[in-house]
Amino acid sequence: MPSPAVDDLRENVRDLLKRTAVALKEGGVPFALCGGYAAWVRGAPEPDHDADFLVPAAEAERAAKVLADAGLHVVDPAEDWLLKVVRDDVFVDVLWRTCGEPVETALIARADVLPVLSVQMPVLAATDILVTKLMTLDEHYCDFARMLPVARALREQVDWPLVARRVAGNDFAVVFLQLLGRLGVVPEDATALT
Incomplete structure (x- = not known):
């Protein structure tokens, strides 16, 4: 059974996940939920850390602008294959490279649109x-x-x-x-x- 601290952390990650997805949707950036939360939506245990999204490599700069324009705090870390949406003690990674390769539009296109915490979004x-x-x-x-x-x-x-x-x-x-x-x-x- 998760501790109250883990529950609070998960609730904060869930909220930031939803806000990130809505901003990307409203900005018209192709994306898909990936990683532990994508697996969770499909029946796996809920992760106890960050959430992850993929965007096509060609959309990386536009994704950063859309997220910042939506009022989210975007951090450009030292890695050259992702950005972080940060709030308090939680973050969401937005990746445009995975497994050392640029994210292709075809990977995003194979995602299914599913309800995630009451928000319809593409899930890997x-x-x-x-x-x-x-x-x-x-x-x-x-x-x-x-x-x-x-x-x-x-x-x-x-x-x-x-x-x-x-x-x-x-x-x-x-x-x-x-x-x-x-x-x-x-x-x-x-x-x-x-």
């Missing part, structure tokens, strides 16, 4: 959520314990053979998929590369 497809999460795994960050509940919750929504093909170059992701098969989360042959 379950297969894309898993691919983007798995592709972040490396020797510096390889937390299978955080990935397992997400994979379990989304397993029936995911095209596992497609995930396997798209992450085949990442040994950490491949091993995680093998673990899912061995644990019976997905059929072992569902993630085998053919």
Whole structure:
């Protein structure tokens, strides 16, 4: 059971998530909710940290302007692939690169418009959520314990053979998929590369 402090933090993240989505919608910037909150909308446990959105790389500057014009506090961090919308102790990341690659319009176009905390917004497809999460795994960050509940919750929504093909170059992701098969989360042959 989350503590009152975690509940307050989540409520603040939820509010900032909604405000960010509404600003992007009203500004006509293509976007999709991604990461932990996208997985949550699709049935995974709610994250206890920030929310994330993707925008096409070509829309990054316009997204920053739209968010600032909506009265949100936009911070340009040292990383050259995201900006942060910040309020008090919470933030929302708006990314235009994921897994080292520019976000393409096609990724955003595959998102489904779903109700998120009473706001209709594009939410990354379950297969894309898993691919983007798995592709972040490396020797510096390889937390299978955080990935397992997400994979379990989304397993029936995911095209596992497609995930396997798209992450085949990442040994950490491949091993995680093998673990899912061995644990019976997905059929072992569902993630085998053919």
